[in-house]
Amino acid sequence: MAEPKTKYDRQLRIWGEQGQAALEKASVCLLNCGPTGSETLKNLVLGGIGSITVVDGSKVDVGDLGNNFMVDESSVGESKAKCVCTFLQELNAAVKARFIDEYPEKLIEMKPSFFSEFTLVVATQLPERSMVNLDRICRDANVMLVFARSYGLTGVVRLSVKEHTVIESKPDHFLDDLRLNNPWLELKRFSESIDMNVPDPVAHKHIPYVVILIKMAEEWAKSHNGSLPSTREEKKEFKDLLKSKMIGLDEDNYKEAVDASFKLFAPRGINxxxxxxxxxxxxxxxxxxxxxxxxxxxxxxxxxxxxxxxxxxxxxxxxxxxSTEHYVSxxxxxxxxxxxxxxxxxxxxxxxxxxxxxxxxxxxxxxxxxxxxxxxxxxxCRYRLVGEEFSSPSLPELQKYLTDEDYSMAVGFYILLRAVDRFAANLNSFPGQFDGEMDEDVSRLKSITVGLLTELGCNSSILTEDLINEMCRFGAAELHAVAAFIGGIASQEVIKLITKQFVPICGTFIFNGIDHKSQILCL
Amino acid sequence: MHTDIEIVEAEQTSIDCTMADSTANSRTRDLDKLLLRPGHLIGPNFEPGPELRDDLQEYAKVLVIGAGGLGCELLKDLALSGFKNLEVIDMDRIEITNLNRQFLFRLEDVGKPKAEVAAKRVMERVSGVNIVPHFCRIEDKDLDFYSDFNIIALGLDSVEARSYINSVACSFLEYDSEDKPREETIKPMVDGGTEGFKGHARVIIPGVTPCFECTIWLFPPQVKFPLCTLAETPRTAAHCIEYAHLIKWDEVHNGKAFDPDNPEHMQWVYTEALKRAELFGIPGVTYSLTQGVVKNIIPAIASTNAIISAACTLETLKIASGCSKTLSNYMSYNGVEGVHVKVTEFVRDKDCLVCGSGVLIELDASVTLKKFINLLEDHPNLHLSKASVTHQGKNLYMQAPPVLEEMTRSNLTRPLFDLMGQVARDTVHVTGMMSKNDKKMSGLRKLRVVFKGVDGVADMDSAGSA
Known part of the structure; x- marks a missing residue:
């Protein structure tokens, strides 16, 4: 048996031993193991999640073979939860895998206490009514919840946690904490101990830029009533002053000082x-x-x-x-x-x-x-209950998205994903799910969508016919590539929630598989 | 794996909406919705119907380059997106550190060729799919091999390999007299890349959208530490490690090459780096960091690979079928803070040597093949040494393998004009070593050769005559 540390090397470089330990302690429950759910769990099992529980009451049919890698010909007619669970266990022996051959809707309605044993629940392909109920159950039990759904060329990922606090947010770019504009005594003294006019050119080009900027800032402040450069002209003048101190063209430290001078100009205090x-x-x-x-x-x-x-x-x-000496000091x-x-x-x-x-x-x-x-x-990060968002979304935000070209397709899908659930609640099938009723379904979906928008207080003419038509064409298909994308995002967010590192999605992620202009909507 | 949960049987309520249409009980149940029905937001040339689905299965051939983090996902995704003829090429063998994301591999597969295991595993689970593995370098395959595919999907982690495949795909491109790309010569590519929580997916339609070389600036060269910093003013742990790796190793091991895969070598570098760090009072040298710096390890996780591969597969399906609009033309993904997906429409470099109509070379009809090859080395835009030359699929001169070299050697002294069938102008393909930023890499270029004084072309502008 190889050292588990070696196996996880490439991810330990991202979330460290502590993040990995949190994953290995977590227990995750998956509701519905179609491709969206299966792919989500696959990514978590590979990463070494503690335990998984797969809940699905359906049997594998031939159609599933076309979009789910975790079932094969021998599984047809068998419990889908069992087949998916068996495959996932193969991927990583360190993970405890079990399944429950039951429809999630039934558990939500009949046995809400079931969910309280988990660290986190991933709920896939759930209609609106079940989402709302499950959300309340998990919120009360203090269980983290991730909704994921693939639908034709669109999809959605939405997290729900009362409050998620992050210490290690690990942003890509963040201003270095150098305190150049507010140095403390020891830092000031050290800067003073270094002579900028040292005649030795080698020593001159090895004065760290931190020291150069602190000294020059002090010199500047003396002649400017104690203040630092603030206007554009002053900043330029300050940079020219820095350049004038160079004694050779190869002095990288001075070039760095010019480039880093914005760190000196930054305001004091907290952001x-x-x-x-x-x-x-x-x-x-x-x-x-x-x-x-x-x-x-x-x-x-x-x-x-x-x-x-x-x-x-x-x-x-x-x-x-x-120089090594200055840097180490x-x-x-x-x-x-x-x-x-x-x-x-x-x-x-x-x-x-x-x-x-x-x-x-x-x-x-x-x-x-x-x-x-x-x-x-x-x-x-704080999340509204989905039920609250559905009944009273932030109207100004919604209006903004509906009129913003970058968001129009994403918000269109957001509305339509709700509309298809209403459609299904009324008519027992999704629009376009069956061949032959396309034209009727398009007009039915359109009137449901108009009704929904009016209810929300929005201009109902704003959604394009094209998008409604596409939604009917999708016919609730769960395409493998879309499911893999949505499952990828869902598993990434699960990892952020469990490791308490990085910043999870604060809002609703809408996948746009048509032109890839996916967006996050904060409603 | 057993459940002791007791569920009270609920009364039969309304039909379960999460279940799909049971009447359309076929393997293509979900894909058919997209391929058989007319749509409103679609690509040009979309002709929905069962024929489209069947043609995709029967005729579309996709080559996957790389069977690593992206490659494994790509093979699975393509196999479940209506493609049945796939091939995969990868020169690597499976390592333990692959197992956290390359889901087609198991612990017992360590040491086996990635391409072979990946192909086998996908074929085991998705019936009807045929995947041909190629356990070799991408440079080992000739142009005919690549020309056979409709679409090439790239799951690579190096700029050099992307650049090479890009030059191969673009070499097939021909322009008509109005300088428009000939449709039948376009070899589309989809390219993915990841690093930690970040990645990109792009669509390259040579002649239409920018090729990899048009936007090479998106991949800035890796920053190397100056040797004088390593030798004289080390400041960070990485400086100490690179000193041990690049300077001290050679000093001590007179001539023995450093092997990053040899744990003893790595341990030696780590120990030396630690000594140096202690000497200068520098913190932070660990074994893990030593490996990371020396092997230039890029952190990688399953989720990002899944996301990027899925986007690439979706685009492959769209290019092949027209079932939706295609990505135009570059998607960057960042999952560090929330999720940011940004689509950028990059533009072609009009003067691109790779996807343009080809570097023009004007020659006298008497120039021999040997002289032509020498000329390529000195050419200001090409700098191509050790060139092999093909014309219309025929090898005029091959540097390797020795059999072919011997077979084609006699051509060297013959005029290129004769070897090309005495036509006034035509395209030749040359492969060889190119130097770029002091770095040698193999590459392929398409050249438009025009013979002076033949067919009245003497007045043509000459972009690269010797």
């Missing part, structure tokens, strides 16, 4: 996203507050006191042209400041915990450390 989190009602903590909000409460105190308006220093610096200065900030934060966290009647040691030092390092990137 608006963090401000919003600090101002959240949940930041007023009591004994029922989650660890995350206790940490936010401590952060708030830190920023208003020791931080002087700033969050704890992150403690890492990007690579830059420098700088690294140590940032690290030392980060550690000092962590200590202060720790004290505050322990005090708050005591105040709200919890064990002061109930939040680990490691968590506090990670929280401080990521303080500027915290993320909070």
């Amino acid at each position: 608006s996203n963090l401000r919003q989190i600090l101002d959240d009602n949940c930041a007023e903590v009591d004994s029922r507050s989650s660890d995350f909000w206790v940490l936010v409460a401590a952060l708030k105190e830190f920023i208003f006191n020791e931080g002087g308006g700033e969050a704890p220093v992150e403690g890492s610096i990007p690579d830059m042209t420098s 700088l690294q140590k200065i940032y690290q030392a400041k980060a550690e000092a900030d962590i200590l202060v934060m720790e004290l505050r966290v322990r005090n708050i915990l005591k105040k709200i009647g919890r064990d002061p040691d109930s939040i680990s030092k490691m968590t506090i450390k990670s929280f401080c390092k990521n303080a500027r990137k915290l993320t909070v």
Whole structure:
């Protein structure tokens, strides 16, 4: 048996040992194992999810062989849940796989307590009524929920969790935390210790840009009443000043200083996203507050006191042209400041915990450390119940999407996916599901759609005939390629929710398989 | 695998809407909706009907390049999207680190050729599909092999390989007298790529949409650390690792090549990197990072590969059938923060050497094949050395294999004009080594050869006469 660590190497480089451990502890329930559900689970089983439970009451028929890789000829007539489960188990022996040969709708109606044992439920191909009911059940039981559905060339992924908080959001691009416009004493002293007019050209071209910018900012401030460059002209003047200090054309450190000068011009203090989190009602903590909000409460105190308006220093610096000695010294200065900030934060966290009647040691030092390092990137996602969204979507947003060319097709599909469920609830089949009734179905779907839009208070003439016709043509087909796409997105979001890393979709993802202009709608 | 759940039998309610139409009980139940019915948002030339579905199964031939993370998904997706004639080419063998995403492979398959195992597994599960595996390099196949396919799907992880296949597909392209691409010579490609939570899918219709080379700037060359940084001013863990890997190894092992797949070699680099890091007070050298830096490991997960392959397959189906509009022409995907899908319509590079009408070469009728080959090496736009030359599918000179070299060697001293059947102008294909940004890579170019003084073409503008 090979080391599991080796097998997971390529993903450990993304979500680390901690993320992997969270996955291996999680239990996921899948409702309906057509291609959309099967493909979702396949991606999770490969990644080493703890356990899966496949729920589906249907038998495999010949049609399933054309769109689902997890059933084959020998499965026809057998329980679909059993066949899919058997194949998934083959993919990864470390995963505990089981199945339940039952229709999800029945479980939702008759045995809601069934769902409370899971970390997360993936519900695929459910009609609106079952979605609404399941959502309430999972919300009450505090179980995370992901809806996924493929329908012809469109599809949808929607998450539902009361609140999902992320410490390690790991954004692609984020401003380095260098404090160039607000250096603390040790950083200032270090900068002062370096002579910018050193005659040795080798030494001159190895002064790190952090030092160059801090020194030049100070020089600038002296002649500008203590303020930094703010207008376009001033910024240009400052960059020219930097260039004038170069003594050779090959001085990469000065080029880096010019390129990085925007980091100096950035405003002091915290960003608006963090401000919003600090101002959240949940930041007023009591004994029922989650660890995350206790940490936010401590952060708030830190920023208003020791931080002087700033969050704890992150403690890492990007690579830059420098002598080894200067670079390592700088690294140590940032690290030392980060550690000092962590200590202060720790004290505050322990005090708050005591105040709200919890064990002061109930939040680990490691968590506090990670929280401080990521303080500027915290993320909070909250999801409405789908029932609420369906009965009262945000009207201004809806109007905006309907009139925005980039969104028109996506919002069209969003409305039509609801309309086909109404159609099916009334007529016991989806529009275009049977050959031969296309023309009637098109006009029926059209009037249902018009009714739905009017109910929502929207201009009903806004949806194009073409899209309604296409929706009928799709006839509720579950195409494998679309299912693989939707299943891919669904599994990715499950991973984000379980590892508590990265930022999940905050809204409804609508797949547009016609021109690939897929969108997220926040209603 | 057993359930102890007791479910109270519910009263028979309305028909279960999640079940599909049971009357259309055929393998193509879902696909038929798209292929048999007329649509409103469709591609040009869409002719719905059972014939379209059957033709797709019978005649459409798709080549999948790569049987890795994308390739495995592509084969499954294509097999379940109406395609029955597939071939796959991959030179690699299965490794343990593939198993977190390359779902057609099992632990006991480690060491076996990817193409063979992948083809076998898909054929086992999807009856009626035929997949021919090719366990070899893409350069090992000749033009005839590639010309046989209707569409090429690329599941690759290197710029060089994409560039090579692109030049092959574009080499078939011919333009008519009005400089419009001849439809029957267009070899469409779909290309996918992933890195962690990010990826892209694109459609390349040579002569119509930009080819890989038109937008080569989308793939900037990998940044290498300057040697003087490694040797004199290391600052990061990666600098220490590359010092051990690129400088120290050669100093110590006089002449023995470093093998990244040899664990002892990797361990040696790691230990040396650690020593250097300690010497300079640099934190962060780990074994995992050492492997990552030395092998340039790109993180990869199942979900992104599934998403990108699915998009590529959908586009393949659309190109082959016209059942919907095609992606125009580049989709970038980012799942780090929510999901961002962006479609960009890139434009062709009018002067592209690869998908354009071909580099014009003006020659005297007396120029021998040998002189022609030498000329390609010095050509300012080509820089093509060790060229092999084919004309209308006929090998004029082949550098390898030795049998062919010997067979064609005598042509070298003959005039190219005679070898090409004494026509005034025609296209020849040349393959060889091209140098680009100080890097050698194999490539293929299409050349329009015009002979001076024949058929009154002396007044043609000469883009590359010697």
